[in-house]
Amino acid sequence: MEKVRTRFAPSPTGYMHIGNLRTALYAYLFAKKEHGDFILRIEDTDRARYVDDAVDVIKNTLRAAGITWDEGPDAGGEYGPYVQSERMAIYKEYAEKLIELGGAYRCFCDADKKTEGDFGGYDRACRDLPAEEVERRLKNGDSYVIRQKMPLTGETTYFDVLHGNITIANEELEDQILLKSDGMPTYNFANVIDDHLMKVTHIIRGEEFITSTPKHVLLYDAYGWEKPVFMHLAPVMGKAEDGTVSKLSKRHGATSFEDLVNLGYLPPAIINYVALLGWNPKTTNEEIFSLEELKKLFSAEGLSKSPAVFDYNKLGWLNGEYLKRMTDEEFAQKARPFAGELTDNLQEKWLFVAALLKTRLTNLAQVEGEIAFLKEMPPFDESLYANKRNKATIQTAKDILPQVIEVLAGVSESEWTNENLYAKISDVIEKVGVKKGAALWPVRISIAGKTVTPGGATELLYILGKDESLSRMKKSLANLP
RNA sequence: GGCGCCUUCGUCAAGCGGUUAAGACACCGCCCUCUCACGGCGGGUUCAAGGGUUCGAAUCCCUUAGGCGUCACCA
Numbered sequence: 001m002e003k004v005r006t007r008f009a010p011s012p013t014g015y016m017h018i019g020n021l022r023t024a025l026y027a028y029l030f031a032k033k034e035h036g037d038f039i040l041r042i043e044d045t046d047r048a049r050y051v052d053d054a055v056d057v058i059k060n061t062l063r064a065a066g067i068t069w070d071e072g073p074d075a076g077g078e079y080g081p082y083v084q085s086e087r088m089a090i091y092k093e094y095a096e097k098l099i100e101l102g103g104a105y106r107c108f109c110d111a112d113k114k115t116e117g118d119f120g121g122y123d124r125a126c127r128d129l130p131a132e133e134v135e136r137r138l139k140n141g142d143s144y145v146i147r148q149k150m151p152l153t154g155e156t157t158y159f160d161v162l163h164g165n166i167t168i169a170n171e172e173l174e175d176q177i178l179l180k181s182d183g184m185p186t187y188n189f190a191n192v193i194d195d196h197l198m199k200v201t202h203i204i205r206g207e208e209f210i211t212s213t214p215k216h217v218l219l220y221d222a223y224g225w226e227k228p229v230f231m232h233l234a235p236v237m238g239k240a241e242d243g244t245v246s247k248l249s250k251r252h253g254a255t256s257f258e259d260l261v262n263l264g265y266l267p268p269a270i271i272n273y274v275a276l277l278g279w280n281p282k283t284t285n286e287e288i289f290s291l292e293e294l295k296k297l298f299s300a301e302g303l304s305k306s307p308a309v310f311d312y313n314k315l316g317w318l319n320g321e322y323l324k325r326m327t328d329e330e331f332a333q334k335a336r337p338f339a340g341e342l343t344d345n346l347q348e349k350w351l352f353v354a355a356l357l358k359t360r361l362t363n364l365a366q367v368e369g370e371i372a373f374l375k376e377m378p379p380f381d382e383s384l385y386a387n388k389r390n391k392a393t394i395q396t397a398k399d400i401l402p403q404v405i406e407v408l409a410g411v412s413e414s415e416w417t418n419e420n421l422y423a424k425i426s427d428v429i430e431k432v433g434v435k436k437g438a439a440l441w442p443v444r445i446s447i448a449g450k451t452v453t454p455g456g457a458t459e460l461l462y463i464l465g466k467d468e469s470l471s472r473m474k475k476s477l478a479n480l481p
Numbered sequence: 482g483g484c485g486c487c488u489u490c491g492u493c494a495a496g497c498g499g500u501u502a503a504g505a506c507a508c509c510g511c512c513c514u515c516u517c518a519c520g521g522c523g524g525g526u527u528c529a530a531g532g533g534u535u536c537g538a539a540u541c542c543c544u545u546a547g548g549c550g551u552c553a554c555c556a
Contacts, residue, residue: 011556046555111554145554163486172484172552180554187556211485211551234487235549243491247549273493276505280494285504287493304494307549311492314506324519359519387516422515440515448516456515 004036005201008062008069009191011043012054015256016061018310019206019236019248022274026233027204028067029275029298039198040072042083043191045184055083061257064267066291071198079198084190091185094193094223095146095178103222104178105129106144108137111181122147124175146179148189148215156214161231161300168214176215188212192219195228204231231300236277237309248310255310264338264364269319278308288321316362323364328355338367343375345465353463356455373448374463377472380449382480387451390437394480397442401477403428404443408461409470416466421458446476 008024010016031038040062042055059074071077081087098104107126127149137144150173157167178189185193195203210232220227237245238252248255254263260270268290275294276287280302289297323331332354339350346353357370372378385397407424429439444457447469453460461469 009556013556043556049555166485168484174552177554182554184554186554191556206550206556207486208550208556232486237549239492245548276493278493282495285495287505306487308494309492311506314493317506356518360517390516425515436515444516450516452517454517456517458515 002201004031004034005039005199006031006036006204007039007041007195007198007200009041009043009194009205010058011046011049012051012058013049014051014054015057015258017248018255018257018260018274021061021065021257022236022277023204023206023233024062024067025065025271025275026279026298026303027202028069029294030202030204030231030300032295033298036201037070038068039077039079039200040069040075040082041194041198042073043187044083044085045180045187045190047085047182047184057258064261065257065271066267084185084194087190087194088183088185090197091179091190091193092183095185095189098148098178098219098222099146101222102149103219104146104148105175106134106138107147107175107177108142108144122175127175143181145177145181147175148178148219150175150215150218156217158213158217158227158230160210160213161229162234162303162305163210163232166210166213168211170214173215173218188215189219192216196220196223196225200228202229202231204233207232207234231303233303234278234305234307237307239309239311245307245309252310253312260315262365264361264366265315265319266322266334266364269322270315272322273315273318277310278304280304288318320359320362323361324359326358328358331355331358335364335367338364339371340368341375345468346371346374346463349463352459353454356459360454370454373450373453374460377447377475378449380445384445384449384451385442385480387437387441390441391435392438392441396434396438397446398477398480400428400432400434400439400442401446401473401480403432404439405470405473405477408466408473411466413466416462418458418462421461425458443473447472449476 006027008027010020010024028038040059042058044050044055055073062069069075071079072082095104099106105127106129107122108129109122109125126147151170153170155167155169156173157165160166176188177186179185194200213230213232217227236248238248238255239245240252254260257267257270261267271291271294272287272289275289279298281289281297282299282302283297326334328351332351335354335357336350342350353371353374357367360370361367382394385392385394404425407428408421411420411424425439425443426436429436432439440457444453444460445451447457447460447464455463464472
């Protein structure tokens with residue numbers, strides 16, 4: 001069997017949309033599952049839309065995601081160049097050849113007036129221009145485009161792995177432009193020439209190309225080339241605040257790989273989630289997969305035909321799972337850049353703090369907010385002292401806090417550890433004869449100023465250190481009515 | 482508008498003529514617990530509608546509706 005070769009052919013528009021990333025991932029996984037080649041090709045034939053550095057964004061994103069290309073920019077390969085703007089001579093040659101084969105013709109119509117007629121589409125005015133006329137205008141230096149000569153009757157059918165046979169009546173197809181007047185090919189021409197020349201066996205791309213594929217098929221046929229296998233993927237959708245669903249775009253928030261990374265989602269988690277958005281392994285209920293595992297598991301059978309809505313909730317859950325599986329050290333290191341400026345104390349105990357944070361996050365961007373109260377005591381309402389379950393009230397706080405303060409004041413700096421603090425406060429609890437929570441609740445409130453914190457009272461005391469802890473407790477106590 | 486594609490819980494989804502219609506996220510309860518989280522246990526909610534075919538339909542066929550895509554010298 002011939003070697004499987006797939007390609008990812010983005011146009012450099014400036015950022016890597018999640019939907020594009022998924023297409024790249026699937027094409028990559030499909031090739032790797034079959035031990036084939038994955039090619040990166042840059043489709044930059046629209047010079048009006050060209051964006052500087054966009055190619056770097058694509059390459060960097062792919063690399064960060066772990067998707068490597070066997071051929072393409074930076075990787076070389078025997079079918080290059082892999083940037084379409086560098087292949088103009090090739091397109092020109094094949095376009096001329098197609099004219100000879102009777103599958104295309106030169107059109108001298110003005111760019112702006114050709115789309116007339118209520119039915120839309122080009123009126124084929126130049127389709128049967130006499131040879132002498134063509135000759136004359138060429139000599140005259142008139143600018144022209146090359147159009148595909150579509151069959152006027154009949155229908156074209158092709159097979160799509162996901163959708164089965166797809167048939168379109170030829171009369172629906174207009175004589176589309178293959179080569180623009182600036183000599184650049186259009187997508188519909190270049191992708192056929194390149195895919196054939198680069199020996200691409202499976203074309204995996206978005207569903208938006210489903211209706212233009214018959215035009216490509218006609219091209220393959222005109223040249224007498226073997227057709228690749230087509231797989232058109234359903235789009236990734238986004239849910240707007242008003243509940244409406246539409247193709248994922250900027251208005252749905254962070255939708256590029258880069259955005260998500262900046263929000264503290266880990267690349268392996270993003271890849272994992274994106275892989276599951278429109279694909280299901282079927283043979284297992286497991287949902288956490290590394291890229292390596294995906295390479296073994298991937299199969300076109302698991303691809304979904306219907307659109308999938310991007311769900312931040314589930315991404316967050318998956319990311320949280322990845323976070324939890326890290327060692328404390330690894331997590332501490334990854335979380336650090338998201339922590340903002342740290343106090344010396346926090347800096348010193350960062351590993352301890354990070355361990356507390358690890359199971360409580362769905363993305364790293366939450367780190368800063370989670371630890372803000374440790375940097376600075378937030379103002380709070382004394383009603384927070386009241387907690388039914390722990391039988392804590394403002395009054396019990398007033399009774400217990402002074403005793404805890406007194407005991408803790410006697411703990412030396414070197415004994416200021418989570419375990420010791422817990423033991424000391426337990427003594428007070430025993431002496432006073434209250435429930436643990438009745439004492440620990442007010443302590444935690446008095447030094448944190450909030451009811452929900454990463455870590456319990458003694459852990460927070462430890463992190464804050466003796467001076468800061470005592471100072472916060474005293475101040476909070478003084479604020480009590 | 483023409484043409485094309487799609488339609489199972491709120492979301493991701495399994496299912497390929499006979500199932501109590503999996504599982505996951507989210508949500509709700511309980512347990513654990515120095516708060517929350519983690520972990521454990523349990524719960525509710527789904528086959529777009531209408532016609533067929535069949536002993537039997539989420540699964541096959543048709544119609545309708547809705548969503549999406551495409552009709553560029555954009556990809």
